[in-house]
Amino acid sequence: MGSMLVNRRDQQFVLFEQLGVEKLFTAEKFHDYTAEDVRMLIGEAEKFAVNELEPAYKPGDEQGCTFTDGIVKAPPAFHEPYRKLCAAGWNCATKDPDVGGQGMPLTVFNACAEWFNAANFPLMMYPGLTWGAANLIDKYGSEEQRQRYMMNMYAGTWGGTMCLTEPGAGSDVGALKTRAVRRDDGTWLITGTKIFISCGDHDMCGNIVHMVLARIEGDPPGTDGISIFIVPKYRVGADGQPGEVNDVSTGNIEHKMGIKGSATCVLNFGENDACIGELLGEARSGMRIMFNMMNEARLEVGMQGLGHASAAFEHALAYARERVQSRAVWDFANPAASPVPIIEHADVRRVLLWMKAYVEGIRSLNYSLAYAIDFSEVAGDAAERERWHAIAELLTPVCKAFSSDRAVDICSLAIDTYGGYGYCSEYPVEQYMRDAKIACLYEGTNGIQALDLVARKLPSKGGRAVTALFKEIGATAAKVAKEPALKRDAGILGNALQAVSGLTRQFGVWAEGAGLVVPILYARPYLDILGDLLVGWHLLQGAAIAVRNLEKLYGAAGVGSDAAGRRALARTDNEIAFYEGKVAAAKFFAVNILHGLPARCESIGMMEKVPVEMLDRSLGMEG
Ligand SMILES: Cc1cc2nc3c(=O)[nH]c(=O)nc-3n(C[C@H](O)[C@H](O)[C@H](O)COP(=O)(O)OP(=O)(O)OC[C@H]3O[C@@H](n4cnc5c(N)ncnc54)[C@H](O)[C@@H]3O)c2cc1C
Structure with a gap:
């Protein structure tokens, strides 16, 4: 018997029999990949998920993050698997080899990530945020910025964050109050408070590079006036090493329903007027830059939903095969009949099939979005790339919101399948449910995703x-x-x-x-x-x-x-x-x-x- 996280046969089915992932390998960027490589990589991901990530899942929840004397610590159980994840090269697998990556198609990486997410999503938040931040620098940064920050981030020795949210600016990012004032040397003084910042501070990396949305003094209100800045926790010295502290302090960490192993921080920038940042890209293009990265980030959140849904379903299925309770319906009146495994009861079977249908359908849907994103980059001609891009744009809010909403339903039904035991921490399904819910909220609530779909994506x-x-x-x-x-x-x-x-x-x-x-x-x-x-x-x-x-x-x-x-x-x-x-x-x-x-x-x-x-x-x- 394999692990109870992901149905590997169904993964292969979707990739090879349904999508035809090999078609991607005709593109120059991926021409070194073969079907055999894909199988091997997913096999490696499974091993890593089962042997390294999953054992730290419950300990990470129990230990949680700590905040003492202004210092945030990630769960001790996360340190070793995080280090091994980076050492194994999973940290930037989709990036080109010249920045330390493996040039892996997103479709293939997503299949690997399904294992990681199912095994230990709270830990995966740390590299996930770092990828997002590093990708922004890769795409929009100067060569100097790429060298100064990005390489260490892709190596996983430095972390990264996305700092959008403020107390008065959640869904309405345009209402933000964080300010940037230009200094004579072309750098910027940043002042403001960001809340709910995932992996905003922790002790697994030597430096943390914050991508901060702020308004340059005098710029217009609303989203049009927003710029984006690179703000490191420690300023980077001429030797490329973390040097002086950069006046970014952690006000507190949140005590949350789930993903307790992921540090969610209140960050204060410039309390002593000494927080220095660098502009990324052009002034007032902060929202455009952020939006450019949204497709992958929102798919990542959809993949979180899939990971939890898959693990919850696989556990419920295994439990239903083992748990013996009640006689079969045709033996109800026969007191001498033996009780049967609950998988034999009609209601349990119906629920399991409901879960299976959604998990497999969402897997196929989410992989197809990754496939569209891949083709939007590598398809032969511009019209084809544009066509795939339009599909990706349309599917993105659906995959994010639908996967996360159904994941919560599936986790809840998994708890039902376990009966009272499902509600107790002896089994992991209650943690899946607590950890899954956040995917409905961050990266734009699901209500906001729906508005994006209806108001922007449909009429586009x-x-x-x-x-x-x-x-x-x-x-x-x-x-x-x-x-x-x-x-x-x-x-x-x-x-x-x-x-x-x-x-x-x-x-x-x-x-x-x-x-x-x-x-x-x-x-x-x-x-x-x-x-x-x-x-x-x-x-x-x-x-x-x-x-x-x-x-x-x-x-x-x-x-x-x-x-x-x-x-x-x-x-x-x-x-x-x-x-x-x-x-x-x-x-x-x-x-x-x-x-x-x-x-x-x-x-x-x-x-x-x-x-x-x-x-x-x-x-x-x-x-
Ligand atoms: C654990 C965790 C991690 C997070 N990580 C990060 C991070 O790394 N970086 C970051 O910047 N932020 C992060 N966030 C913040 C997250 O993205 C926000 O919480 C989210 O965008 C919603 O903002 P809000 O909480 O202020 O809710 P509000 O914006 O106050 O929304 C409350 C409710 O009103 C609805 N609503 C708001 N406006 C509208 C509208 N126009 N039409 C219809 N309905 C509307 C929303 O859908 C929601 O249901 C995180 C949050 C949490 C809890």
Whole structure:
């Protein structure tokens, strides 16, 4: 038996049988990669996750981070695995070899990261934030800045952070108050307070490089006036080593529901008027620079959701096979009958299949986003790159919000599967749930993701990306309908598509007139509907591949269409059982989720505006 974190067979299925990851290797950037390399890398990631990261997961939660006399310490259990993660070269695997990376496609790295996230997400926050910050310097920094900061960050010897949030500027980043004043030598004095800064301070790295959003004195209010600065914890000396302290102090660390091993800090910049930063890129382009990196960062958060969802599901499945409780339903009246493993109870099986369908559908969806990001960089011609970029832009808020919301549902259902034991810290599922919730909130709350989808991504370039996406889904429905075993389900996908595309068109019409409030009001339910459509699409695509492979496997075994013979074979043949599982998940999802989409679209179509029209005080009497 393997580890209870990720279904490695399904990973291979999505990468090789569904996406065709090898197509990426025709691009010059990736031409050294082979399918065998991908298998080997994922195998290494699994080993690292299971042997190094997972053992530190619970200790990291129990030890938490500490803040004493202004000094933040990460959980002691994290130090050694973090060091090994960097030493093994995982810290910047997608970057080019000349900066210490392996030039790995994001799609492949994401499959590896699913293991890491499932094993110990709080620890993965440290390298995750560092990558994000280093990537900004890589893309927008001067050569000097790249040498001074980035190389140490990619090596993992220095950490990095993203400093956007302030007490009065959360979702509304444009309201920030942190200020920058130019010094004679061209550097900048930074003053302000940032809150909730992940990995803002800790003792696993020799220096921490903060990417700070601030407004240059005199610049306009709102997001247009924001610039971004590189602010190290220790100023870097001429020898490239950390030198004097840079007037960045930690005010406190947050005590949180989950990800307790990740230090979430209040950072004070320039309390003594001596915090020096360097401008990154041009003045007033801070938001543009940040937005440029959002696709990968938001996908990372979606991958966090997938990691937790996958681990929670795999644990629930293993537990359901072992836990013996209650007699089978057909033996209920027979006191002499033995109790059975709970996996035999209908309700438990239904819940497990629900979880499986979402985990596998979200895996396929998130990997496809990484695939689109890869192609947006390496596709042969500019129009192709632009097409992939538009797909990535559209999918990003959906993957971030949908993966994280469903992950919380899946973790909750995993706890249900364990019964009372699931609520207790003896088993990891309660920690998965606590750790998963934050993904709905940071990197832009899921409510904000939905607004981004509806207000920016759908209408972008006359709705070209969403129209193209719907066309592809329609083509899949038509193709899958040719498989007799999936005809009904393809029809359900087609109906769901019609309803969702109708609603999407309607959003465009409303946006032009007095109905504008409706797409804004129902942005989040819309995102959920689109997420379900996409997951159903991916699952049915997979099921069609599975059906074709099953025909071959049954044919080769000589069982033809005999149902009993097929079932007997599935009991002993892992491949057949796997493909049957793909078909079962897709059919279950089609009937139980996709089938309901037209009704959900219709509800929004009724344009009920009561949530915005009613008085605040009617929500509940004011105190
Ligand atoms: C553990 C943790 C780690 C974090 N790490 C970082 C980090 O590394 N760097 C960083 O900069 N920040 C970080 N954050 C901050 C995080 O990104 C913010 O908490 C988040 O953006 C929301 O801001 P807020 O908390 O001020 O909520 P608010 O903006 O006050 O939002 C409260 C609620 O109102 C809703 N809302 C707000 N505006 C609108 C609107 N226009 N329309 C509809 N609904 C709206 C939101 O969706 C939310 O439900 C972290 C937070 C936590 C808890």
